[in-house]
Amino acid sequence: MGRAETLTSTERGVVFLVQPRLVNEPFGDAGLLLNFRFKSRAILFDLGDLAPLPAGTISRIGQVFVSHMHMDHFAGFDRMLRLLLNRTADLQVFGPPGLTDAVEAKLRSYTWNLLDETSGDFSIIAAEWDLRDGLARSRFKARNKFVPETLGVETLASARLFVDPDFHVEAVELDHGIPCLAFAFQESMRVNVHKARLDELGLPVGPWLTEAKHLVRTHADPDTIVTISEHGDMKLGDLLSAKAFVTGPGERICYATDLAFTEANLSRLLALAGGSDYLFIEGGFLDEDKAIAASKRHLTALQAGSIAAAARVARSVPMHFSPRYLGREQSLLDEFQKGLSTGLA
Ligand SMILES: [Zn+2]
Ligand SMILES: [Zn+2]
Numbered sequence: 001m002g003r004a005e006t007l008t009s010t011e012r013g014v015v016f017l018v019q020p021r022l023v024n025e026p027f028g029d030a031g032l033l034l035n036f037r038f039k040s041r042a043i044l045f046d047l048g049d050l051a052p053l054p055a056g057t058i059s060r061i062g063q064v065f066v067s068h069m070h071m072d073h074f075a076g077f078d079r080m081l082r083l084l085l086n087r088t089a090d091l092q093v094f095g096p097p098g099l100t101d102a103v104e105a106k107l108r109s110y111t112w113n114l115l116d117e118t119s120g121d122f123s124i125i126a127a128e129w130d131l132r133d134g135l136a137r138s139r140f141k142a143r144n145k146f147v148p149e150t151l152g153v154e155t156l157a158s159a160r161l162f163v164d165p166d167f168h169v170e171a172v173e174l175d176h177g178i179p180c181l182a183f184a185f186q187e188s189m190r191v192n193v194h195k196a197r198l199d200e201l202g203l204p205v206g207p208w209l210t211e212a213k214h215l216v217r218t219h220a221d222p223d224t225i226v227t228i229s230e231h232g233d234m235k236l237g238d239l240l241s242a243k244a245f246v247t248g249p250g251e252r253i254c255y256a257t258d259l260a261f262t263e264a265n266l267s268r269l270l271a272l273a274g275g276s277d278y279l280f281i282e283g284g285f286l287d288e289d290k291a292i293a294a295s296k297r298h299l300t301a302l303q304a305g306s307i308a309a310a311a312r313v314a315r316s317v318p319m320h321f322s323p324r325y326l327g328r329e330q331s332l333l334d335e336f337q338k339g340l341s342t343g344l345a
Helices: 077-084 099-108 195-201 208-217 236-241 263-273 287-295 301-310 329-342
Strands: 018-022 032-036 042-045 061-065 091-095 123-129 134-141 148-155 160-164 167-175 179-187 189-193 225-227 233-235 245-249 252-256 278-282 315-319
Touching: 018 179, 018 278, 032 252, 061 160, 061 167, 077 099, 091 099, 091 160, 099 123, 099 134, 167 263, 179 263, 189 208, 208 225, 208 236, 208 245, 225 236, 233 236, 252 263, 263 301, 278 301, 287 301, 301 315, 301 329, 315 329
Parallel strands: 042 061, 061 091, 091 123, 252 278, 278 315
Antiparallel strands: 018 032, 032 042, 123 134, 134 148, 160 167, 167 179, 179 252, 189 245, 225 233
């Protein structure tokens, strides 16, 4: 069988699996939505103010990763719950120690007498990382009035909290006075269509390519049959031999919020974010107030920019600006840029 051709850096028009976008404007709560381009699916980092997200977007979210349970990162749980209550697909919520208690406390604050076994089969699965190799799951089932059930503890081989054939999400623990998680979304492999080869083969572009690319990404058996609408069937191996696809390293998107500017945090964050395609990073204080930022275990914009530079990321986006600087957004952006150009001392 043939192999998918390796992508060259000069290739244009690359299409990644997900599209990242901040939930709020820079002075709002931190939060990042990852929208899958070809699927009715989304992932969310943090549960702060979700008001800007349409109900239809929230209904597609399957996994939420919570950095820590300060209110500006968790208060959106209620809006999400209300919108998902009649859904049948589970919602998985990942987070640091204390997450399961926090989910339970949220659910216990409402009256559920109207829920019974005829209600929609919706469950919340809380997956609490112990910051080492344990991931403890609990289920809260709508049909059981959200009474918690313990599902057991999975031993992790690495800090990959969620693994899918097409991608995984990994976490690191940072210090924010309390443990606070930073996350990286890592696409398994980028697969693009070689349009000229498709034309040579007389094959049309169409929905069949989504499934075919998934098969390439998951290293499916080359004898797998791919159905190409009115053109009939073709073996995956034959498509690969004809070099119909090009592959390359998958996209990496990092999200780091609420962290102190310490040596330990820097080395952990650089290990997570190094060489990423995107880094979304908090940096909400001006340098003149760096003592205040340090006392609140937060970064300044200058520090955030210097971290992004040291991580050599392709694109960095500052977020979670302190409301004390409303009207001075440009000063924060300027200091972030200054950090980007000077890097870490
Ligand atoms: Zn916080
Ligand atoms: Zn915060």
